[in-house]
Amino acid sequence: MQMKAFAVSTRIVFFSLLVFSLVMAEENQQKEVPQEPSHRLMAHQGLVSGGVDAGAGSRRVALDTAPKREWPEVVGLTVEEAKKKIKEDMPMARFQVVLPNCFVTMDFDLGRVRLYVDSSNKVARPPRTG
Template sequence: MATGGPSAAGAGAAAAAPKDSWPELVGMSSEEAKKKIKEDKPGVDVQVVPADAFVTMDYNTGRVRVFVDSNDKVARAPRIG
């Protein structure tokens, strides 16, 4: 008799979704954050931006903005867009 049934077979298919944000990077330096993002998403354009800067509102799946405070620490979770 087989154990597990169809639900067990589908369990691996629902693994982690593609990463689109990095909340764990808040408080890190911009260089550490850029390195981690590029490890997770090679080829993405990582832009370091002051937290209070004005930026365009367009959505770009090839871009991640890293907003930093005056001490070059990540101020909020970077995400694709």
């Protein structure tokens, strides 16, 4: 009797692991692995401030400044004011407003800027890309 119960519980564990691995495999196929984009691509998408294309026949991109990735100057501003200020440096930015005590995913996205706000809807910590 104990052997039968062991066999049944082993099958349940096996099938649970199988279902879990299939679900994870499907999620991994749906996710695109973030690649560090080249400066040329970033400049094309408006993610680099100060990027200048040297010409149609040239393959070089001259960057007079590194792309801005953090905005400590918007701490204390409202969400709308912060978005406006960040859009000046990064026109193609996508914003995610994070309320107090909320979880965020650990994925990395150079086009996303998270705005962590306090209870009065003001930016609580320096927003950054990622």
